[in-house]
Amino acid sequence: xxxxxxxxxxxxRLGTSQRKPHEPQVPRSLIKExxxxxxxxxxxxxxxxxxEKCSERYFKQLSDDLEAYAHHAGRKTVEVADLExxxxxxxxxxxxxxxxxxxxxxxxxxxxxxxxPIAVSGNKVIPCK
Numbered sequence: 754x755x756x757x758x759x760x761x762x763x764x765x766r767l768g769t770s771q772r773k774p775h776e777p778q779v780p781r782s783l784i785k786e787x788x789x790x791x792x793x794x795x796x797x798x799x800x801x802x803x804x805e806k807c808s809e810r811y812f813k814q815l816s817d818d819l820e821a822y823a824h825h826a827g828r829k830t831v832e833v834a835d836l837e838x839x840x841x842x843x844x845x846x847x848x849x850x851x852x853x854x855x856x857x858x859x860x861x862x863x864x865x866x867x868x869x870p871i872a873v874s875g876n877k878v879i880p881c882k
Contacts, residue, residue, distance in 0.1 A: 784808050815839070 822835040840846040
């Protein structure tokens with residue numbers, strides 16, 4: 754004989770989302786602006802997609818390394834010394850090329866003022882520590 758149709762039971766959703774947590778990303782516009790600053794020529798969309806993936810992987814690895822250095826030192830905060838050690842290991846900072854020279858060479862003036870202390874009139878040093 755015929756059986757009565759039974760409704761399917763659907764599991765109730767919890768208040769949380771079932772998606773993986775989304776990691777913050779570097780804005781595409783920033784990557785494009787930085788890359789165009791150094792390349793100074795047109796870039797195809799396909800090439801730019803690869804550039805985005807490479808830069809995301811680079812920054813992910815960079816942040817993981819900085820986190821490992823701070824953890825190894827027993828801290829929960831990344832400090833300037835951690836970044837300098839990482840840049841030395843990458844070969845960017847050497848005895849002949851200190852971090853301040855890299856900052857002066859590649860960063861705009863408004864960022865240089867934030868990172869390198871300078872003396873201004875009235876015996877004030879900016880930025881104050």
